[in-house]
Amino acid sequence: MSMGDKVTNIWKRASDEGENREEIPWHLKYGGRTLGTFAGIVNIFTGIWNAVAILFLNTDCVFGGAIQLLVGFLLIALEAPFLCVFIDYMQQVSDIAESKPYWTRAVFYIIVSIIPLILCFGPSTLIASALVFCTGLLYGLMSVGKKGSREDMGAIASPVDNVSQPMGGHHTTFMDDPDVWRPT
Incomplete structure (x- = not known):
């Protein structure tokens, strides 16, 4: 495969051909990718910081x-495979991940964000894991999908005309009773 083919395949995403993926708002789609890429970079740097702590005889967070x-590399590989052009099979891995539903990616990111917190709780781990967790939440929102149209929401919110309504009710009783409004 030539370098030109690789660059062309980088910009062609598997999610571009999905059915319901067109309904996802653009700010969620690109926000999830951007946050995932940023979370991957932050995880790599905080992972190096925690691993280098062995030089200071702190073996708790190695x-x-x-x-x-590992989480940072996975995030960058799945969210921004163009940053991993030096690995030949990375585009295929990203395409496989893109063909899966959004909820699988959301569950994966949420579970993967909790593991480093269990092993090494600290401010850098907390920030990096929170970014991965937020990426999982964005993908969870994408899996829920777009809300209904204005007409659909109006039809759901309007009362049904053929159902008999009670003549009174709590609202009518409180409004018509003058003793409720009189100070005692």
């Missing part, structure tokens, strides 16, 4: 830092 490095 494994958590290694997990953060």
